[in-house]
Amino acid sequence: MEKIIITAPLAMFVPTLELGAHSHFSILTHLSVCFGRSHTGCFHPFNFIQTPKKRLPQHCEMHCCGDLVSFLSCGMILTGLWHLVHLRKTQTSYGRHMRLSPPVRTVPARLAWFLQEMPALLIPLLLMLTSHKPSSMGKYLLLGTFCIHYFQRTFVYSPLTRGKPFPLGVMVAAGLFCSVNGFLQGHYLLHCAQFEDEWTADYRYKTGLLLFCIGMAINIHSDYILRNLRKPGEVVYKIPTGGLFEYVSAANYLGEIVEWFGYAVATWSLPALSFALFSLCFIGPRAYYHHRFYQEKFKDYPKLRKALIPFIF
Numbered sequence: 001m002e003k004i005i006i007t008a009p010l011a012m013f014v015p016t017l018e019l020g021a022h023s024h025f026s027i028l029t030h031l032s033v034c035f036g037r038s039h040t041g042c043f044h045p046f047n048f049i050q051t052p053k054k055r056l057p058q059h060c061e062m063h064c065c066g067d068l069v070s071f072l073s074c075g076m077i078l079t080g081l082w083h084l085v086h087l088r089k090t091q092t093s094y095g096r097h098m099r100l101s102p103p104v105r106t107v108p109a110r111l112a113w114f115l116q117e118m119p120a121l122l123i124p125l126l127l128m129l130t131s132h133k134p135s136s137m138g139k140y141l142l143l144g145t146f147c148i149h150y151f152q153r154t155f156v157y158s159p160l161t162r163g164k165p166f167p168l169g170v171m172v173a174a175g176l177f178c179s180v181n182g183f184l185q186g187h188y189l190l191h192c193a194q195f196e197d198e199w200t201a202d203y204r205y206k207t208g209l210l211l212f213c214i215g216m217a218i219n220i221h222s223d224y225i226l227r228n229l230r231k232p233g234e235v236v237y238k239i240p241t242g243g244l245f246e247y248v249s250a251a252n253y254l255g256e257i258v259e260w261f262g263y264a265v266a267t268w269s270l271p272a273l274s275f276a277l278f279s280l281c282f283i284g285p286r287a288y289y290h291h292r293f294y295q296e297k298f299k300d301y302p303k304l305r306k307a308l309i310p311f312i313f
Ligand SMILES: NC(=O)c1ccc[n+]([C@@H]2O[C@H](COP(=O)([O-])OP(=O)(O)OC[C@H]3O[C@@H](n4cnc5c(N)ncnc54)[C@H](OP(=O)(O)O)[C@@H]3O)[C@@H](O)[C@H]2O)c1
Pocket: 094, 095, 096, 161, 162, 163, 164, 219, 223, 226, 227, 229, 230, 235, 236, 237, 238, 239, 240, 252, 253, 256, 278, 279, 280, 282, 283
């Protein structure tokens, strides 16, 4: 088979397009996204453009919904961009940015966080248990890191939060998002990704996992600081201090964003990148509004503290 490799800077995560020309097939039907070589000829972290069926093992054809993965990933990026553009002035209505009129039905914060985050843990676990396809340790480790985040959010963050009641509509929307995202990340890793055995030794895998762990530690520590600003039953806002709050107003968001970009690097995949970008678009502007809230509310708010990125923004 004759192959033409075109290096195209389409995006950070799409470094190479491969056109495989075969005497029996037209060039266009062989257009696929490649990240390297493997024993199957082409290493496919995602089927952004439909992969030629002849080159995929039988079980991939049966299980990987490449088009759906691309559709959901692109949809997530577009939803994030939509948030960025349309919610510049009004933030999603929960927490300190909750609008009081018209009055909405609310759910206790602990129950809301538990119910909305749970699907992002349950769905990948169910996919893992029902998958008949043998997976490498590297894949399980990656999906495990995703599940650890949502285990923490569901079983540790939720029962401990001292947040004010959560709007029902926002809870349902967040639950739907977590379900789709849990499916997307789980399905992609278990059924679509074809990592070479050496991937766990790759510097992107190691760096990504390290970033993920650092981000998660920042996120958990910062949420812990925020939680302890209030006594049980209190709903007041105070100036957070300690940890990365000395540098930014939204240290928990900074940790979350680092976490998901680390995950995207470790999996080197479109679905994970989409989620990282969505998180950036959703909580990035929210960090700015948190910062402005503090500056308006507290005259003695630390002048050098930034919103999200230490010393910069
Ligand atoms: N990946 C994503 O797209 C995404 C999206 C949203 C959230 N998250 C994560 O989910 C977690 C919670 O998010 P969030 O938007 O609720 O964060 P948040 O606005 O920082 O609030 C976190 C908790 O701390 C309380 N709190 C915040 N600032 C406070 C202060 N100055 N004084 C006293 N209490 C304070 C809040 O109470 P109130 O609720 O009463 O304000 C809430 O219970 C974070 O770790 C975040 O990273 C991720």
